[in-house]
Amino acid sequence: MPPPDKGGGILYAMELGMIGLGRMGGNMARRLAQRGHRVVGYSRTRATVDEHVPYGIVPAYTPEEAVAALKPPRILWFMYPAGEPTEQAIFQFAELLNAGDLVVNGANSYYRDSMRYAARLQERGILFADVGVSGGVWGLENGYGLMVGGAPEVVARIEPLLRDLAPAPDKGWVHVGPVGAGHYAKMIHNGIEYGIMQAYAEGFELLRRKTEFQIDLAKVAEAWRYGTVIRSWLLDLIAGFLKEDAQMAEVAPYVADSGEGRWTAQEAIELGCPAPVITHALHERFRSQDSEGFQYRFLAQLRKAFGGHAVKKASE
Numbered sequence: 335m336p337p338p339d340k341g342g343g344i345l346y347a348m349e350l351g352m353i354g355l356g357r358m359g360g361n362m363a364r365r366l367a368q369r370g371h372r373v374v375g376y377s378r379t380r381a382t383v384d385e386h387v388p389y390g391i392v393p394a395y396t397p398e399e400a401v402a403a404l405k406p407p408r409i410l411w412f413m414y415p416a417g418e419p420t421e422q423a424i425f426q427f428a429e430l431l432n433a434g435d436l437v438v439n440g441a442n443s444y445y446r447d448s449m450r451y452a453a454r455l456q457e458r459g460i461l462f463a464d465v466g467v468s469g470g471v472w473g474l475e476n477g478y479g480l481m482v483g484g485a486p487e488v489v490a491r492i493e494p495l496l497r498d499l500a501p502a503p504d505k506g507w508v509h510v511g512p513v514g515a516g517h518y519a520k521m522i523h524n525g526i527e528y529g530i531m532q533a534y535a536e537g538f539e540l541l542r543r544k545t546e547f548q549i550d551l552a553k554v555a556e557a558w559r560y561g562t563v564i565r566s567w568l569l570d571l572i573a574g575f576l577k578e579d580a581q582m583a584e585v586a587p588y589v590a591d592s593g594e595g596r597w598t599a600q601e602a603i604e605l606g607c608p609a610p611v612i613t614h615a616l617h618e619r620f621r622s623q624d625s626e627g628f629q630y631r632f633l634a635q636l637r638k639a640f641g642g643h644a645v646k647k648a649s650e
Contacts, residue, residue, distance in 0.1 A: 359413030361474035433459025466520020477501030483516030525598030532615035552576035
């Protein structure tokens with residue numbers, strides 16, 4: 335008899351191919367294997383596949399091996415970087431699949447891309463679901479937040495996997511709607527994340543600049559974790575790294591943007607829906623990426639031109 339899950343339900347083993355064994359895909363494969371599922375793992379490099387064999391992952395070194403190791407109807411879960419890498423991988427494997435097989439796109443893909451992938455695969459009779467995945471490097475231990483798009487019967491087919499990837503069988507995952515809805519929800523999730531992170535950064539910068547108070551940022555962060563209305567998992571992480579290095583002198587002031595913040599801002603424009611906090615947070619990331627500062631030099635020179643204001647020289 336299958337073992338009971340922590341939520342009181344019954345787990346039953348499935349099999350799937352995890353295509354892409356990076357930080358997210360590899361840990362997800364390990365979590366599923368720990369819970370009794372048969373996971374065939376494929377990555378573009380042999381060494382990456384071999385790293386996961388000790389964790390119970392069945393190795394596959396070519397797409398053909400991965401597909402052959404699974405009984406039809408197959409489930410292939412893709413965890414490649416969004417965009418061209420995901421598209422190439424999905425349609426490379428699609429050549430080897432049969433009608434009734436299921437492709438799950440777990441990348442941070444643009445939702446319109448997932449809708450396009452689904453339409454192309456449907457021509458071959460291949461099913462599709464898009465899953466927005468949150469949890470980062472902590473997901474292996476704590477579980478992943480999952481936002482799923484697809485037909486109800488398709489989502490039902492992967493429900494045992496969703497229940498075991500999530501923090502609890504009945505918590506942390508949601509069937510959002512049809513194909514595309516999962517990645518749409520994840521896009522908005524990441525836009526919100528941009529805004530929250532920016533607010534924390536600005537607040538701690540204000541604390542740091544009030545030098546006469548000599549505020550211990552790490553102690554404030556630790557205290558805020560309990561009882562306050564701004565406590566969160568992000569604040570837990572903040573308290574952790576401030577305790578280790580509050581100055582962060584070795585960290586370059588450069589913040590990358592993965593694309594989802596841009597898509598969220600674009601969606602707000604298309605819908606005529608105001609989203610100033612998310613858009614501002616995105617623009618702050620752009621500013622951190624600007625090593626030339628042309629627009630600020632431009633503004634300084636314009637102030638000099640109309641008002642005779644002094645301009646600080648770059649060498650000063």
